[in-house]
Amino acid sequence: MTSPETKPTWVFGYGSLIYKVDFPYLRSEQASITGWQRRFWQGSHDHRGTPEQPGRVVTLVPAAKVVCKGVAYLVDNDVFDHLDHREKNGYRRFDIDIKLLKQQQRVPGVLYVADEHNFAYLGAAPTRDIATQIANSHGPSGSNRDYVLQLAEALRDLGDLDPHVFELESLLRSNNTR
Numbered sequence: 001m002t003s004p005e006t007k008p009t010w011v012f013g014y015g016s017l018i019y020k021v022d023f024p025y026l027r028s029e030q031a032s033i034t035g036w037q038r039r040f041w042q043g044s045h046d047h048r049g050t051p052e053q054p055g056r057v058v059t060l061v062p063a064a065k066v067v068c069k070g071v072a073y074l075v076d077n078d079v080f081d082h083l084d085h086r087e088k089n090g091y092r093r094f095d096i097d098i099k100l101l102k103q104q105q106r107v108p109g110v111l112y113v114a115d116e117h118n119f120a121y122l123g124a125a126p127t128r129d130i131a132t133q134i135a136n137s138h139g140p141s142g143s144n145r146d147y148v149l150q151l152a153e154a155l156r157d158l159g160d161l162d163p164h165v166f167e168l169e170s171l172l173r174s175n176n177t178r
C-alpha cells in the first residue's frame, strides 16, 4: 500500500519546467490552471544572470479568469529535493488545482511561485526595459535570451499564445532593445 508520504504529487510547470525536464516523472500531461498569468518579474542571479547583473525569469501573478497552460508531471516526492534546489532563488511551492486537458479532469497539485516578498523579486517594468535587461544577461544555465526563445517555442507547441512572452520574444528576435 502507498503511504501518504510516498503518494506521488502532480507538479504544474509553466516556465522552464515545460522544456527543461531534468527530473524523473511517472506521467506528464498538458494541463492548465486558472487565475494566474506569467510575468518576467523575478530576478535570476543563479541561472540566467549573476548577482551583479541579474536576468529576468517567469513567475506567476494572480489574474482573475486567465487560463495559463503548461505541463503537469506526476512525480515521486523525493523529486522535490531536486526541484526545490533548482528553483531556490526565491520560489516557493503552493498548492493548486490543475486541470489535465486530455482527460478534462481536475487534480490537486503544486507549483512554484516567486512572489513580491522574496529577495530576488524585480517586479513590473516597461516591456522594452525587460527585453533590454534580458538581452544583456547571461548566467550558468545560459543566456537569458535563450530562456525566452525556448519558452516561446514550448508555449507555441502547447497552443498557449501568451502575449507577454510573445512580445518579449519579438523584441529580442528583432534586437529591439537598447
Ligand code: BEZ
Binding pocket: 012, 013, 014, 015, 016, 017, 018, 058, 059, 087, 091, 111, 112, 113
Ligand atoms: C515552472 O516552469 O513551472 C517554474 C518556473 C519558475 C520556477 C519554478 C518553476
